[in-house]
Amino acid sequence: MQNIFNHFDQVGIAVKDIEKTITLMNNIFTWKFSEIILFEPTAIYKEEEIAIKAKLAYCFVNGFKIELIEPISNKSIWQDYLAYKGDGFQHFMIDVDNFEEVKKILEANGGKIVQSGKALKFKGAYWTHFDFIDTLGLCLEIINCLEVGKRYLTEVSPKGNGLFENLIKVGISTEFCEPTTDKNTWQKYFNNTDKKIHYLLFEVDQFELAKEKLEKNNIPIVQDGLSKEYKKWGYFDATKLLGYYIALLSR
The missing domain is CATH 3.10.180.10 (2,3-Dihydroxybiphenyl 1,2-Dioxygenase, domain 1)
Incomplete structure (x- = not known):
């Protein structure tokens, strides 16, 4: 189908x-x-x-x-x-x-x-x-x-560049990130906002440089770890500034 x-x-x-x-x-x-x-x-x-x-x-x-x-x-x-x-x-x-x-x-x-x-x-x-x-x-x-018979496209199409160009996922905290333990960013976010988009995920070549830029803009890292492929990931709390988290995954 x-x-x-x-x-x-x-x-x-x-x-x-x-x-x-x-x-x-x-x-x-x-x-x-x-x-x-x-x-x-x-x-x-x-x-x-x-x-x-x-x-x-x-x-x-x-x-x-x-x-x-x-x-x-x-x-x-x-x-x-x-x-x-x-x-x-x-x-x-x-x-x-x-x-x-x-x-x-x-x-x-x-x-x-x-x-x-x-x-x-x-x-x-x-x-x-x-x-x-x-x-x-x-x-x-x-x-x-x-x-x-048309295709919807906005006439203006400026593009991002630099560290945060490779946006790869929009995460929905209720459907795709259901928390099963009490202490994590997903559960905290769900408790505070109920159902809402939880994060933007970027795949980055320079994790530490991206981390430094976020922290300089008052977006602190609140949860991090390694993926099954041993790639570093982190969640940064931008909820007070933007209303959601920024997630980074090292390429």
Whole structure:
């Protein structure tokens, strides 16, 4: 059976202050974000048609597209997420070629449509957020550009560079990192935030240099060890600054 969810497009991070977050990410990771875009669509928010407003910025890192979202209007799923969980990973976006089939699958698994709107640059396409906050810790955003014969790509595509370019994994603490002992970063994070994206994992050539840079930016190492392949790994606590951990794995 063909996997209809294999066109992964982006991870969306809701933030309270997009300018501050861009500066911080540039200082830590040397990531280059696009200019901030003002997003002002008419959308359906919890069955109500409203005008929403948000600031957006994008960055591409090793094939991952990262979208920062600072909501401006009072009513939006991004504002809801910030109020409920604070800064953090609010959604994954997937481009699909059969929206109705995907909708049936997501709704059958507990997903509820909480916000939707027309894709401004793609006639006939639309984006839809399905709420999986209580089960996955985030929303799934579905866009159907493939269904109308397009491929969703952001026009601006600045790229990261340096130590933190090789982003290889986004870890979800409930589904993929279920803690079984009491004393570890996963259990601490789960106790504090319930279900939420737990970390970004980078594979690095220079572990100690990356560690030094994180610690200089007030992101201390809180858990470390060796993998089965004797590769060094470490978790760094960026929860107060970014809302999640940074994980490093030596190459």
